[in-house]
Amino acid sequence: MIRVLLADDETLVRTGLRMILETADDLEVVGEVADGAEALAAVRSLQPDVVLMDVRMPRMNGVAALKAINREPAPPKVVMLTTFDLDEYVYGALRARAAGFLLKGSGPRELITAVRAVVDGTAILAPALTRRLADAFAERRPAGVRDAQDRLARLTARERDVVDGVARGLANAEIARELVMTETTVKAHVSRSLAKLGLANRVQIALLVRDAER
Template sequence: MIRVLLADDETMIRAGVRAILAADPEIEVVAEAGDGREAIDLTLAHRPDVVLLDIRMPRLDGLAAIAELRRTAPGTGVLMLTTFGEDEYIARALGEGASGFLLKTGDPRELLAGIRAVAEGAAYLSPKVAHRVITELTGGRMSRTAAAREQIADLTPRERDVLVLVGAGLSNAQIARRLHLVEGTVKAHVSAILTRLGARNRVQAAILAYEAGLVDPAASGS
């Protein structure tokens, strides 16, 4: 069972999201929060697998809440859910350590897929967000190919193999099957990669994989 905490200051939005999640027997909403501070308190109380976090909320907004959650509940995945698709919000949310980013205007199936991916330790970006990020990585202000290649130069060949699959959005279990490794070994490789790259989480590592040219944006399903 995937345990989810839903944080949004709009009661109607929470009700709609809860209804979508209720259709999946493997997902359980363990708590709901109406602001960022309450989301942090309830996360510490319930220890959910995934926090669905709106960006604009009273008392403490979602962006500030991410930083606090990364410090106090590092084992919980944070999936941003918002109506705002501007690059500024995407970049800041991912920079603060979010595991994924969804738009409220997206397909409900994206919501379920995103929760499953983040619960399994993978990264998830909705197709519209992924397109925007990839566009920036391949030609915009976030393109830092030379620096990224230098940054990954010290990775071992196996770590590079794992990083490619992290960049493609695969979970540890999926990477283990693809590379014929045990899941614990993959987890150790991912931990070493994050440390070597100075990345906060898998999303930041995936971005570096794109920047370094290890992942073909056209072939990615993230």
């Protein structure tokens, strides 16, 4: 059973998320909180596997809570919920190594699939979201061209091909068709590349590739 904690200051949002998640036999909502400070306390007491957390919350926002949660000895996977405002909150959550991003308007199947996927170690970001976030934040990052190129040089030629596809916002299925390989192989290449590069998700891959190409 996957244990899920909901963190959002809107009661209706939490209620909707709970109703969706509880339709899945393998998911259990173990708690609901309204701000980041409560989320940190609940992580310590309830030990959830996944936290679905709003980026913007009172008292302690989602980014600050994410950083604090990731400092815990065995932190859960944290998926940030956003209305897709491309602001410093979202950028901060990327840098703080969120396990994924979901739009608050995501459908039930997407939500349930995302929770299961992050537990398995897959970063959840829609391809279109990957591309848009990378475009929006690329100019805010320091140049770091040489450093980015050196890091990408750690990859094999095939891993680099896959990473380039990720940077273009392609889904695993699209990369598989383009490179004539299975989706399973693409997923494996993405996972190995993330580990080699010390990154947490596909958006960070896209940003690194863009830094290298400046």
